């Protein structure tokens with residue numbers, strides 16, 4: 001199983017690795033990787049796998065049967081090769097900011113209205129969040145975004161810790177999300193200060209101020225269980 005380096009250090013941009021398997025010449029599995037595979041509403045990372053100065057462009061990263069697979073732009077890597085890897089950091093960092101902003105907005109919507117998040121799609125210049133909310137108005141959503149921006153001002157730290165399934169189930173905040181948890185030995189918990197906890201395998205910034213300012217682009221009402229908002233981040 002690939003060692004997913006981004007789980008412990010979201011800021012790792014370069015690392016050495018070894019090619020452990022290859023399919024069709026262009027689908028590469030490494031012994032360890034910081035390339036985040038597409039998932040949870042976040043697009044995949046891109047960047048380079050480099051062998052003796054020869055650069056292979058990573059054009060897609062996905063998770064297949066538990067393995068992180070990197071699609072590269074040309075043939076030339078072999079099993080056993082020692083490689084140097086480089087993330088397109090600007091792309092990843094933007095996704096980390098948008099993803100962490102989504103946590104914060106979800107937290108405010110849930111705290112204020114019990115809203116449940118039903119979808120999330122992150123892009124480089126905007127992000128969409130879908131949610132269910134009984135009592136809704138564009139003005140209220142604007143106020144919730146203001147509230148999220150006020151929390152950012154406090155620059156709370158975003159931290160990672162690990163819990164057993166028993167510990168997750170004993171925590172009332174996590175338990176509401178815990179239905180259908182797989183049978184893993186340990187679960188990764190992402191905390192924003194002491195206001196938010198999630199079982200989560202994604203990449204996050206380490207302090208809220210790195211988000212910048214959340215700007216609401218528009219809201220769309222597609223029925224009580226299907227509200228939608230778009231936002232972008234201003235540095």
Ligand SMILES: [Zn+2]
Pocket residue numbers: 099103190198200201202203204
């Ligand atoms: Zn997350």
